[in-house]
Amino acid sequence: MSALKTLNGNQSIAEAVRQIDPDVLAAYPITPSTAIVETIAKFKADGMITGEFVCPESEHSAMSVCIGAASAGGRVMTATASQGLALMWEMLYIAAGLRLPIVAAIVNRSMSAPINIHGDHSDTMGARDSGWIQIYSENCQEAYDNFIQAFRIAEHLDVRTPVLVGLDGFIISHSMEVIQVEDDDEVKKFVGEYMPLYPLLDTSNKMTVGPIDFTDYYFEHKRSQLEGIENSPPVIEAVGKEFGQKFGREYGFFEEYRMDDAELCIVVMSSAAGTCKDAIDELRSEGKKVGLLKPRVFRPFPHKKIAEALKEMKAVAVLDRCSSPGAFGAPLFTEIRSGLYDYAERPRIVNYVYGLGGRDIKVEHFKEVASKLEKIAETGTVEEIYSYINLRE
Amino acid sequence: MKKEDRLEEKNPIENLLRMDRIPHIWCPGCGIGTVVTSFAEALHKSEIDLDKIAIVSGIGCTGRVAGYVKLDSFHTTHGRAIPFATGLKLAHPELKVVVFSGDGDIAGIGGNHFIHAARRNMDIMVICVNNFNYAMTGGQVAATTPKDANASTAPYGNFEYSFSLPYLAEAAGATYVARWTALHLRRVTKSIQEAFNRRGFSFIEVITPCVTLYARRNRLGDGLNLLKYYYEKSEIQHGADTRTLDISYQGKLIVGKFVDKEKPTFLDCMNEHLAKVLGEKYQLYGENND
Ligand SMILES: Cc1ncc(C[n+]2csc(CCOP(=O)(O)OP(=O)(O)O)c2C)c(N)n1
Ligand code: SF4
Ligand SMILES: [Mg+2]
Numbered sequence: 001m002s003a004l005k006t007l008n009g010n011q012s013i014a015e016a017v018r019q020i021d022p023d024v025l026a027a028y029p030i031t032p033s034t035a036i037v038e039t040i041a042k043f044k045a046d047g048m049i050t051g052e053f054v055c056p057e058s059e060h061s062a063m064s065v066c067i068g069a070a071s072a073g074g075r076v077m078t079a080t081a082s083q084g085l086a087l088m089w090e091m092l093y094i095a096a097g098l099r100l101p102i103v104a105a106i107v108n109r110s111m112s113a114p115i116n117i118h119g120d121h122s123d124t125m126g127a128r129d130s131g132w133i134q135i136y137s138e139n140c141q142e143a144y145d146n147f148i149q150a151f152r153i154a155e156h157l158d159v160r161t162p163v164l165v166g167l168d169g170f171i172i173s174h175s176m177e178v179i180q181v182e183d184d185d186e187v188k189k190f191v192g193e194y195m196p197l198y199p200l201l202d203t204s205n206k207m208t209v210g211p212i213d214f215t216d217y218y219f220e221h222k223r224s225q226l227e228g229i230e231n232s233p234p235v236i237e238a239v240g241k242e243f244g245q246k247f248g249r250e251y252g253f254f255e256e257y258r259m260d261d262a263e264l265c266i267v268v269m270s271s272a273a274g275t276c277k278d279a280i281d282e283l284r285s286e287g288k289k290v291g292l293l294k295p296r297v298f299r300p301f302p303h304k305k306i307a308e309a310l311k312e313m314k315a316v317a318v319l320d321r322c323s324s325p326g327a328f329g330a331p332l333f334t335e336i337r338s339g340l341y342d343y344a345e346r347p348r349i350v351n352y353v354y355g356l357g358g359r360d361i362k363v364e365h366f367k368e369v370a371s372k373l374e375k376i377a378e379t380g381t382v383e384e385i386y387s388y389i390n391l392r393e
Numbered sequence: 394m395k396k397e398d399r400l401e402e403k404n405p406i407e408n409l410l411r412m413d414r415i416p417h418i419w420c421p422g423c424g425i426g427t428v429v430t431s432f433a434e435a436l437h438k439s440e441i442d443l444d445k446i447a448i449v450s451g452i453g454c455t456g457r458v459a460g461y462v463k464l465d466s467f468h469t470t471h472g473r474a475i476p477f478a479t480g481l482k483l484a485h486p487e488l489k490v491v492v493f494s495g496d497g498d499i500a501g502i503g504g505n506h507f508i509h510a511a512r513r514n515m516d517i518m519v520i521c522v523n524n525f526n527y528a529m530t531g532g533q534v535a536a537t538t539p540k541d542a543n544a545s546t547a548p549y550g551n552f553e554y555s556f557s558l559p560y561l562a563e564a565a566g567a568t569y570v571a572r573w574t575a576l577h578l579r580r581v582t583k584s585i586q587e588a589f590n591r592r593g594f595s596f597i598e599v600i601t602p603c604v605t606l607y608a609r610r611n612r613l614g615d616g617l618n619l620l621k622y623y624y625e626k627s628e629i630q631h632g633a634d635t636r637t638l639d640i641s642y643q644g645k646l647i648v649g650k651f652v653d654k655e656k657p658t659f660l661d662c663m664n665e666h667l668a669k670v671l672g673e674k675y676q677l678y679g680e681n682n683d
Contacts, residue, residue: 028502029527029530029531029533029546030471030530031529031530034530034531034533035531037533037546038531038533038545038546041545041546041547041548042548045547045548045549046548055533055534055546055547057501057502057504057536058472058501058502083470083471112470115452115468115470
């Protein structure tokens, strides 16, 4: 039965895992994602799931186990964060290159050095060219919903591409929230039976996976791998709609909050979007025409859709919880700015980096951003394209 | 001594600790601090030039040692303390390089580096605090968790075989191998002193209580109960065949010095080989620093 439950982000993911019951779960502990793994271990020990649970000796091995199991034809998942995701890096490319629909919950955490266990998006942004679809969650409910949808997207025959679902370390992973947990059978029905393509266990069709591919065909094969992610936008959209019809919470590529008559817009992903909504409400009550655009899908990046939503703004601030050393701006900013390039009339746009290593971002910070946007809109000039929020310098 | 005076008294190893980082994060009853004390004692006794020593730790409760000792220290990443130490040693052969890290760090995620440093007889000392689990992340099953012991990822007991670290170290090529428990403070000190005075890959395993996770999850009581277990079940057998050192859940703990032999180190082998093939052109590396 569908029920309201008080769960934190990690438990929300674990709850979805219990309902989906993948064939193989392989993961290595790392803060702040460990509780996902521990809860799954408990489910397994208590006979609540039938899938195999493995604790390998590192994340590199965990992703390797996932790749082996997915090649054999299994529905497979893992969970990790930060250094753990970084250690999987080599295998992320293999999973995507082999078009294996693995699903990973990534509890976003900053990267060493220096070591820090709190949330930012440096880990998943570092994996953005690995070929994985990336979906980000604002809260526990979204983490749960996104994780369920991830299997449908990854396993769709036109897509067959691994998907990672991001949720912010501690802010979401360790915060309790009342969420709607859907009925077990309904979730199972929504996700459906998994039909592997070319499983290694099909011994009547013997096959080699991953053989060498040189200058003669590598490029063609690499190009054809991209089809999965290129085909994914309509699938992501359809799955988000169907999820809405079935469970009442519809999802698209991004969420717009009080954008109808907005002239200024703040773009921010994940948990900070929740705080931003409060800031927008306050600003609106002061008569300021500010809205929020919260991207949900970062790969494939919905350039056109976001550009359409932003093109008539006077000024836009894109907030990244990650830096991109030496780049023109942080990842979300460069994507959005590039998407707007083809428009003759386009908004002034600035980039703020915030919240590295879990540094708090509060309503007042969003309000400061809004007042800077007001000034940019008024004067038509941008003094600083790239700057930081809540940083001592 | 009056109580007030005692509170004024300085910690005897204060000169080796970063007092501004104290209080430390370790739980009351944890064995890691005990091993640090033994280490400090060994440093005092060995009269080593403190400028010629470097400590490398991985990540974990034990990994925090690098941040607490007032020596050149490096808090690396999980599993990679040994390769960092290898780099340090090769760049500065005159340094005494000590890796201080946990069982998960050294034998789990970093296991590959462990066997290869031993194989090369790299001239470093590895002190491995074995608390039978991944403590820092909440007590998950590790490569050293005894069969049947509970862990957060093995709630009804571990069913995998576990590593016997001295056996692994010797098989891989370590030239000094000892195992003690946190009860054998003076013996740990002595082993560390011996390791300081020799060359080659030295491995010292110290079995220590993790009261908060391993002990609590297995209902083994507090730190004192674990020390009692060490007291009752440990047996000193110097020179024991390392094939006989398996640890079963709450079973016998054979401790002692098992291996202490001479063998050319990585740098010795490199110098010898290159001198042979290159002749006079080759300048010995790191030789005059001994
Ligand atoms: C690549 C990577 N994976 C996982 C972690 C999370 N992690 C930190 S410490 C630790 C385990 C530590 O166990 P051990 O080495 O035995 O040290 P102890 O805490 O028991 O002293 C883990 C899994 C990490 N920091 N980096
Ligand atoms: S969790 Fe265990 S190993 Fe870590 S400080 Fe506490 S007692 Fe020591
Ligand atoms: Mg340990």
